[in-house]
Amino acid sequence: xQWTAEEKAAITSVWAQVDAEANGQETLARVLIxxxxxxxxxxxxxxxxxxxxxxxxxxxxxxxxxxxxxxAGAVHHLDSIKHTLAxxxxxxxxxxxxxxxxxxxxxxxxxxxxxxxxxxxFTPEVHAAWEKFLAVSCAALSKHYH
Ligand code: HEM
Numbered sequence: 001x002q003w004t005a006e007e008k009a010a011i012t013s014v015w016a017q018v019d020a021e022a023n024g025q026e027t028l029a030r031v032l033i034x035x036x037x038x039x040x041x042x043x044x045x046x047x048x049x050x051x052x053x054x055x056x057x058x059x060x061x062x063x064x065x066x067x068x069x070x071x072a073g074a075v076h077h078l079d080s081i082k083h084t085l086a087x088x089x090x091x092x093x094x095x096x097x098x099x100x101x102x103x104x105x106x107x108x109x110x111x112x113x114x115x116x117x118x119x120x121x122f123t124p125e126v127h128a129a130w131e132k133f134l135a136v137s138c139a140a141l142s143k144h145y146h
Contacts, residue, residue, distance in 0.1 A: 001136050003078055010129035014114060014122075015075045023113050024064030029055050030109040031102075038102055067106070074137045082140040089144035100142040107134035 003011075031038050033051045042048065045059040054060055070088055077084040092098040111130055115122045 001079075001081070001132075006125065007129040007132065008078060010126045011075060011078065011133050014118065014126060014130065015072065017117070018068065018114070020068040020072065021061070021065045023110075023117065024066070024068035025055075025061040026064070027106065027110045027113050028060050028064035028067060029057075030112065031106050032060065034109065035102075035105050038105065041096065041098055041102075068110075071110075071137060074133070074140070078133075081136050082143060085137060085140040086143065089141045092141060093144040100138070100145050103138040103141045104134075107138055110134065 029051075032042070032048055032054045039048045042060075042063075045057060045063070047053040047057060048060075070085070073084045074081045092100070092103075111127070111134070114130065115127070118126070
């Protein structure tokens with residue numbers, strides 16, 4: 001994948017403002033609330049019975065942070081995202097059996113979290129760079145499925 005200097009700057013400068021803990025929690029909570037069928041993968045996480053329960057669930061928060069920390073690896077290796085996420089692709093495909101469509105749902109929720117956080121600074125150009133970054137990351141995570 002080819003990145004322009006502007007795209008790279010948009011991705012890394014937004015990432016510098018991301019709080020993996022708070023924004024990871026909000027992103028994963030949104031996935032579980034907005035797309036409730038994704039809860040089936042997290043049966044070990046305890047109470048996911050309502051939006052309030054999901055938003056207050058400590059395991060959701062801890063896991064959201066883990067997911068964003070993994071994405072940080074991709075942000076820091078924009079020219080080798082496939083390689084950077086290869087092990088995680090294998091884990092989600094072979095061990096966790098997560099339907100890869102769900103990666104896109106998480107990406108959509110992250111875009112909404114970033115847009116809310118950045119407000120006017122989340123310009124169409126920044127949004128476009130993030131959609132591209134997430135498409136490449138989701139494709140890398142889906143690599144091991146075929
Ligand atoms: C575990 C990353 C999307 C389901 C993990 C782990 C990471 C991760 C880093 C921990 C791996 C370990 O412990 O070695 C990501 C990234 C995603 C993503 C970067 C997308 C950008 C999803 C989605 C789902 C999902 C959309 C399901 C809807 C799971 C499950 C686990 C897991 C069930 C194991 C949780 C546990 O029992 O602790 N993921 N993930 N992941 N992921 Fe993902």
